Amino acid sequence: DQQVKQNSPSLSVQEGRISILNCDYTNSMFDYFLWYKKYPAEGPTFLISISSIKDKNEDGRFTVFLNKSAKHLSLHIVPSQPGDSAVYFCAASASSGAGSYQLTFGKGTKLSVIP
Amino acid sequence: GAGVSQTPSNKVTEKGKYVELRCDPISGHTALYWYRQSLGQGPEFLIYFQGTGAADDSGLPNDRFFAVRPEGSVSTLKIQRTERGDSAVYLCASSLMGGQNTEAFFGQGTRLTVV
Numbered sequence: 001d002q003q004v005k006q007n008s009p010s011l012s013v014q015e016g017r018i019s020i021l022n023c024d025y026t027n028s029m030f031d032y033f034l035w036y037k038k039y040p041a042e043g044p045t046f047l048i049s050i051s052s053i054k055d056k057n058e059d060g061r062f063t064v065f066l067n068k069s070a071k072h073l074s075l076h077i078v079p080s081q082p083g084d085s086a087v088y089f090c091a092a093s094a095s096s097g098a099g100s101y102q103l104t105f106g107k108g109t110k111l112s113v114i115p
Numbered sequence: 116g117a118g119v120s121q122t123p124s125n126k127v128t129e130k131g132k133y134v135e136l137r138c139d140p141i142s143g144h145t146a147l148y149w150y151r152q153s154l155g156q157g158p159e160f161l162i163y164f165q166g167t168g169a170a171d172d173s174g175l176p177n178d179r180f181f182a183v184r185p186e187g188s189v190s191t192l193k194i195q196r197t198e199r200g201d202s203a204v205y206l207c208a209s210s211l212m213g214g215q216n217t218e219a220f221f222g223q224g225t226r227l228t229v230v
Binding site: 004006036041042043044045046089091093095101102103104105107108 | 157158170171206219220224
């Protein structure tokens, strides 16, 4: 059973518009969430993270929102640029026990930004 | 560059053979992780090293998989009697310390194909 779910395999957005990528999780022990970006033939690159004590974290064009009651998070990219075209992975970890260093990933969403 | 380096980039092997995958982490990083990404899936945790010791190998799928990090730097993932189901991209990551809030940097991965 998937503990981190990204239900949209792909997303196309016009350049300059907002991209919204969604992620749901089922494990209540998760308290730290991350987004990774991956280009073909490269490893995932850390983008932005959020702790469960917050509901929003912003870094430039990237904002992550966390809704703990719904076990849902989203990544907003504004404005979207062609260079943002990549696969985006949502990941989660739990601070207690052995889970603090283990990341559980979703399947990824492929974002295409159309010029 | 001083990133995480993985060799080889690609490895094709015959079913039943033995393979070794190498990871050179970022200098000074004490934590090292191996993940496996199968087609259409997100990365899945295999093993975590803190220094020379495997702190958590709970993600290794079976006893055909083994990993070492004898000097606390370079790590080798070893797979015996390879099976077609082992075909995947094997990702290595390192971080300054283990745990949350320490960014994990990924290598580009080794694409293993078992024929």
